Every structure is written in structure tokens, then in C-alpha cells.
Amino acid sequence: MTSPSARLAGFARPPRLAALCDRLVPWAGGLFVLCLAAALVYALAVAPPDYRQGEAVRILALSLPAAWMAVAVYVLAALLGAAGLTRDRPLVFAAARAALAPGAAFALIAVAAHVLWGRPAWNAWWEWDGRSAFLVLLLLLYLGAGLPARDGDSRRLALLLAAGALALPFLRIATDWWVALHRPEGVLPLGDEPGDAADPLALILMLGAFKAWFLTVWLMRFSAALPRGPEGSP
Amino acid sequence: MTAWGAVAAAYGVALAILAGGLLAAGIAWQRVRRRGNGFVQDSFRRRG
Numbered sequence: 001m002t003s004p005s006a007r008l009a010g011f012a013r014p015p016r017l018a019a020l021c022d023r024l025v026p027w028a029g030g031l032f033v034l035c036l037a038a039a040l041v042y043a044l045a046v047a048p049p050d051y052r053q054g055e056a057v058r059i060l061a062l063s064l065p066a067a068w069m070a071v072a073v074y075v076l077a078a079l080l081g082a083a084g085l086t087r088d089r090p091l092v093f094a095a096a097r098a099a100l101a102p103g104a105a106f107a108l109i110a111v112a113a114h115v116l117w118g119r120p121a122w123n124a125w126w127e128w129d130g131r132s133a134f135l136v137l138l139l140l141l142y143l144g145a146g147l148p149a150r151d152g153d154s155r156r157l158a159l160l161l162a163a164g165a166l167a168l169p170f171l172r173i174a175t176d177w178w179v180a181l182h183r184p185e186g187v188l189p190l191g192d193e194p195g196d197a198a199d200p201l202a203l204i205l206m207l208g209a210f211k212a213w214f215l216t217v218w219l220m221r222f223s224a225a226l227p228r229g230p231e232g233s234p
Numbered sequence: 235m236t237a238w239g240a241v242a243a244a245y246g247v248a249l250a251i252l253a254g255g256l257l258a259a260g261i262a263w264q265r266v267r268r269r270g271n272g273f274v275q276d277s278f279r280r281r282g
Contacts, residue, residue: 022267029256036252044245055237059244066248105255109248116244120237217255220263228270 014091014226021223028219032212039205047199056120060198063113065207066106070138071168073103073214077145078165081158091226093154096161098221102214104142110135134170141167 043061050057080096083089114132115125126132141164145157235243 025263040245044241053237055241058241062244062248101259102255105251109251112247112251113244116240116247119235120240213252213256217259220259224259224263224266224271228266 015228017091018223018226018228021219021226025216025219025223028212028216032209032216035205035209035212039202039209042205043199043202047202053121056117057198058202059113059117061202061206063110063117064198065203065210066110066113067135068207069210069214070103070106070110070135070142073099073106074138074141074161074168075165077103078161081154081161084154085158090154093157094225095218095222097154097157098218098225099214100142100146101221102217104139104146105217106210106214107135107139107142111139134167137167 039061043058047058047061049055077096077099080092080099084092084096114135118127119125145160145164
């Protein structure tokens, strides 16, 4: 009888890992469709308009979860890259590489939604305040990390990801250091100051949809990166 | 641009990016599942 750790280690063999990913993809995709439907109905039809922003507050249900996901996925990729560096694990590098494109998609959604929200809410398409600038920097970090990922140089990729991760804390403290249009203390309607309050349930539902989307795309990209012969071959 | 116009544009862009990402990853994944990706175990280790 094999020990639990030996059975677990068996999943690290690429063929078994690919089979596991392939089985999980439809479930993750189904979860995404359900979460997205719930998030869209709630954010667009059920959640009330904000008394100051009006209907434009509905865009925050997109831009905020997308920005959170962009940061979270970058941290995940940087940690995987660091783990791959220490033990030279090609599977871990492949997982880091597979996360880059979906992470960049979140950064792009966050920037696009931010621009479209800024016009009705701030009366300006864009404002280079601290948090907006670091959001663009994050998008550039993704694009920069994607270059060595393409030519397969895993060590350079891991070092680039780790160097870029040093900028991430500034995304959080940017609103404390540079007092500008973003409110400093976060996004949820805490305290008496309404500020840029977004509906918490709309944020949570959209975050769930984004997480399921990321899982689906990440699993497909990771599975496609694993070594495989043509169908039917071992 | 009205507020609802901005909302529609933001959701349109976001859904297009999500659908495009899903489609691109899905096509690549299915192609690899059918035809393989030319790797064998040894070359994968060297590639990493």
C-alpha cells in the first residue's frame, strides 16, 4: 500500500496532472458561467444606484475585483517563480507561466473599467494619481514578464516576477502617500464617509466569477503546457 | 457619454476580454489534447 504522500506525489507526474486538469476544466467553466450570470444580474439590475455616483457605481463591480485579481495572480505567479527557482521545478515554472496571460487580462479589464468609470464619476477619463499609476505599472509588469515567458527562459522570468513584486505594496499604500482622487481607506462602505462606495455583494459575486474564470483559463493553459503526445499515445 | 453608456461600454469590454481569453485558451488546450505538443518527458525537463 502506498503512503498518502507518495499518492499525492504521483499527481506531479505530467500525464496524471494533465488528466486531472482536463477533468477539472468543465467544472471550473460551469462555475464561471453560474457566478457570472449571478454577478451580472445583481450588479446591473438588483444593486441600487449610488446617491452620488448614480448608475456609474455599477462599473466598480468590475474594476475593483479585476484589480484585486490582477494583484493576486501576480503574487501567485511570483511565488511560483520563486519556488521554481529554489528547486528547479519545470512544472512549477509552467504553472507560473500559465498564470501570466489571465493576470494581464484582469489588469487590462481594471484599467479599461477605470477609464470608463472616471468619466462619469470624476469627470475625467484618467487621472495619474498613485493608485491609477500603479495599476498601469502592474499591466506593464505583466507584459514585461510575458516576454521571457515566451522564449522559455524560466530563471529570467522568475527574477523579473520577483523584482516586479517589490512594486506591489505601493499599490496599497499609494492612496496614503499621495492624497488624490482615490479614497485612502479602501472600497467598502465603512464608517460614515460614503466615498466611492461599491455594493459589497456585487463585488463578492464578480470576484467569484473572476476567480472561476481564472481557474478555468489557468488549468487549460497549464494542461496545454504539459508534455503530451498525440491523442491515444501514452 | 451617459452613465449607462459608460456601464454598457465597461461591461462590454470586460466580457469581450473574458470571452476572448476563454476562447484562445480553450482552442490551444483542445489542439494540444488532440495532437500533442511535441514534448516528451526528457525534453520537458531540459526546457524548464
